[in-house]
Amino acid sequence: MINIFGVVGEDVRASDILQQIQAEGGDSVEVVIMSPGGSVIEGLAIYDALRATGKTIITKAMGQAASIASIIFMAGDVREVADNAEIMIHNAWGVVAGNKHQLGEAMERMNEIDNRLINVYVDRAGMPAEDVRAMLDDETFMSADEAISKGFATDKINAMALVAMYNKKEEPINMADDKQAEEISEKEQGLFARFTAWLKNENPTEEAETVSKEEYDALRVELDLLKSAESDRLEAEALSLAEEKAEDAEQQDKNTLLFQAMQDNKILLADAIKLSKKPLDEVVSFVAELGKNATKRGNAGEPEGEVTNSMYEEYQTLQGADRVAFFNENREEIIKQAKES
Numbered sequence: 001m002i003n004i005f006g007v008v009g010e011d012v013r014a015s016d017i018l019q020q021i022q023a024e025g026g027d028s029v030e031v032v033i034m035s036p037g038g039s040v041i042e043g044l045a046i047y048d049a050l051r052a053t054g055k056t057i058i059t060k061a062m063g064q065a066a067s068i069a070s071i072i073f074m075a076g077d078v079r080e081v082a083d084n085a086e087i088m089i090h091n092a093w094g095v096v097a098g099n100k101h102q103l104g105e106a107m108e109r110m111n112e113i114d115n116r117l118i119n120v121y122v123d124r125a126g127m128p129a130e131d132v133r134a135m136l137d138d139e140t141f142m143s144a145d146e147a148i149s150k151g152f153a154t155d156k157i158n159a160m161a162l163v164a165m166y167n168k169k170e171e172p173i174n175m176a177d178d179k180q181a182e183e184i185s186e187k188e189q190g191l192f193a194r195f196t197a198w199l200k201n202e203n204p205t206e207e208a209e210t211v212s213k214e215e216y217d218a219l220r221v222e223l224d225l226l227k228s229a230e231s232d233r234l235e236a237e238a239l240s241l242a243e244e245k246a247e248d249a250e251q252q253d254k255n256t257l258l259f260q261a262m263q264d265n266k267i268l269l270a271d272a273i274k275l276s277k278k279p280l281d282e283v284v285s286f287v288a289e290l291g292k293n294a295t296k297r298g299n300a301g302e303p304e305g306e307v308t309n310s311m312y313e314e315y316q317t318l319q320g321a322d323r324v325a326f327f328n329e330n331r332e333e334i335i336k337q338a339k340e341s
Contacts, residue, residue: 007037008069027056031058036324037066059075060157064087082144082156083157086143088141089135089139121152125151250280254275258275311337
């Protein structure tokens with residue numbers, strides 16, 4: 001079972017989901033979705049990967065499958081919605097700034113994305129394209145029954161049953177029933193048994209000694225290769241973890257420095273966002289050259305150390321579900337301030 005919980009592109013990465021898809025055995029793949037949406041590109045990659053498996057795809061929506069998460073949901077040959085869940089579809093959106101040519105290019109890009117989404121909904125739900133386009137324009141929320149009636153879902157499932165399925169532990173695999181085990185020849189089984197006995201027995205029996213030197217050398221080389229590969233993998237994981245911790249520590253130091261600079265009215269929030277993407281040493285040098293109250297926000301009429309930020313600036317600092325919720329609550333003001341900035 002594959003779980004897609006959270007914002008696509010942040011909490012859920014396409015690269016991770018693709019690895020899980022490749023690791024899935026059997027003739028079907030179950031995908032449980034609870035997501036407000038996220039990155040269109042990452043979501044389409046997950047959709048394409050699921051459809052390319054050639055297996056029966058079963059998608060199940062818990063709580064909400066919104067925006068690009070609804071596209072992932074549409075990958076299912078069987079598409080089940082929990083009785084209290086909802087499906088939401090809308091036009092692609094984003095915050096854009098620039099001259100008239102750049103804004104025109106952004107408009108064309110969004111139209112292209114909308115057409116790709118419409119093609120998926122039309123193909124999977126069987127609705128006319130003009131009806132789907134109208135639903136996108138209206139930012140349509142569908143209950144389980146509505147999603148089924150419109151063809152977006154194929155069935156409704158009890159939420160408690162879905163949670164029980166999610167919590168169910170997998171039964172241990174019985175190797176005696178594994179098809180791969182059945183395909184091992186008697187000769188290979190005998191060789192492995194004799195080799196194991198040879199390794200464990202300090203005083204080998206006559207049967208154990210029947211392992212030939214050639215057989216032993218071949219198996220020993222194979223074991224050494226496996227150990228070497230595992231050692232390399234563990235070393236790479238440890239190095240990657242150390243690098244991630246170092247990056248996290250540096251980012252924390254930058255955040256602390258930038259927050260203090262904002263309190264001292266040396267920089268504005270918009271400046272802090274840009275500086276947070278630069279190396280720590282550059283940030284230290286830049287802030288050190290600024291005098292206190294460089295923003296002039298601490299003059300008479302405004303409390304020293306207090307910075308008033310626009311909704312658009314606050315929106316840029318948020319991530320994940322908080323970012324989506326804040327945008328939905330303050331949509332008009334954020335869009336207005338983005339155009340003015």
